[in-house]
Amino acid sequence: MKKLSSIMVALLMCSLTFAQQALWGGAPVVSPEIHDDNTVTFRLKAPKAVKVQLTGDFLPTQKITTPMGEFDGPGFADLKEGKEGVWEFTTSTPLQPELYSYSFIVDGLRMMDPSNVYAIRDVATVTNVFIIGGERADLYKVNKVPHGTVRRMWYNSPTLDMDRRLTVYTPAGYETSGKRYPVFYLLHGAGGDEEAWINLGRTSQILDNLIAQGKAQPMIVVMTNGNAWQEAAAGESPKGFVAPSMRPEERAKAPEGGFELSFPEIVKFVDKNFRTLANKKNRAIAGLSMGSFHSCNISKLYPDMFNYVGLFSGASAKNDKSTSPVYADFEGKLKVQFDKKPALYFIACGKTDFVMKGVTDFRKLLDEKGYKYEYLETDGGHIWKNWRIYLTEFAPKLF
Incomplete structure (x- = not known):
């Protein structure tokens, strides 16, 4: 019987070996x-x-x-x-x-x-x-440090008339600490969605490592979907496995300035569902490219909401043709915002980025008005390598 069992085991191992060879x-x-x-x-x-x-x-x-x-x-x-x-x-x-x-x-x-x-x-x-x-790239790796939690959640937007999805990072220890935390709203660029920063930007790894090193305060990071016509990332909504694209015809359906106008709904949802420090002093907003445009407009539309603002590879500008209250009185809103003295206004751009002229023009306006800001210029253009760098530089400056 023992001999028979050994033969059966040997036959099973041979079968598994052949199966693995066929599989791979x-x-x-x-x-x-x-x-x-x-x-x-x-x-x-x-x-x-x-x-x-x-x-x-x-x-x-x-x-x-x-x-x-x-x-x-x-x-x-x-x-x-x-x-x-x-x-x-x-x-x-x-x-x-x-x-x-x-x-x-x-x-x-x-x-x-x-x-x-x-x-x-x-x-x-x-x-x-x-x-x-090595060097900065070690921040992008999963290291032996305490790890935060990443959640995908849905909230209702009356302004956009739909349920929408966002991604939320909570720092290590959030579930058991009983503490309240500052909140950093991090926005993606054109064509991106609520998955972009967590995947391409390595947000959770960067925050885990910076916090563990004592270089950044423990914070909640909220990564939104900035496409006002979209419920969620491609493949994550009731539309099913649609092909991801920029979809200009769908963009046209969204109300002008709709995402900016609806942003307080996101803040309200986060403050209700997480232990936040729900005040301007403990809120930050930043984004890349289109997200930079959104961050610029949202922060001056609601000047009492955010104390830290980051514009990565982009900015906003006057739009005299727009009828949306979001874009009206550009310089007036900017003055109100800077009169309230934000703790940090951070601008970063690559030397060969195609948006550099717009960023330069915006900086010129800030300089003419005497508005204080920090500026970081890196090599390269409109690329994720730069946006990860900007996140590693911006996060340690918060709170």
Whole structure:
């Protein structure tokens, strides 16, 4: 009987082995492989391919023209075919610490790296990701520190006449501390949604690490959906698995300034459902690109709501054609806001960002009026690398 049991176990192990080989297609291809010197090798098994390329934000940039303007896009590199149809490319120089994204292009067709299960969606583009650790990039990693909690929640917006979804980060210990916390409202850019900052921006990792290091105060971070026509991120609403897009025809359906006008509903919901310090002194708002535009307008529309304001790669400007109360009397609202002396007004932009002119013009106005602000200028353009940097610089200045 004992001998029979041993034979059965051996047969079972053989079956599992064959099953695993069938499932994974034999020996795996390692990609990306990060070497000790921080050079990286990418591999793809494609024996029938004619041409395989790599595109990623660590390669030399190229100019891309869009309806929103010209900006720096990811570059391209050719892979060389080796044994058994495995194509390979190794970076010529070590990569600096950062979170990087990439994908392959096989005979003109963009595809994911089948050897890398880690990916992030940005609007309708999905790319693989990897991290080169060290320096600031260590803030983007999950380290052995106390971790906060991330919730997806729904609230009702009478102004927009729908239930809407948002993402909320609460710091480590929130559930048991009994304390009240300041709140930081963090807004995404055009094409983004309530998933953008938590995924692409690495918000929870950054806050966990900054708080653990004593560089930032424990705070609640609320990441909203700034698309006034949208209930939630693509695939997360009753509309089902719709394709993510900018959808200009849907944007046109939203009331002008609707998101800004409805923002107090978000603040009310958060103050009701979380232990917050519900006053101006303990509230901050910041955003990237479109979220910067929203943050600028919301903070001056409600000058008694936020004491800290961050504008990442964008700002607002006069709009004499608008009939919305949000955009009327631009300079008048700005004066009221600065007369109330916000604790911090922070502006940041990349040197080659296509919004730089607008940011420069806005700064010129602030300088002419004598309004105090802090300014940070970085290399690069309208990219998540910069927005993660700005978050790591802005959060420690709060509260």
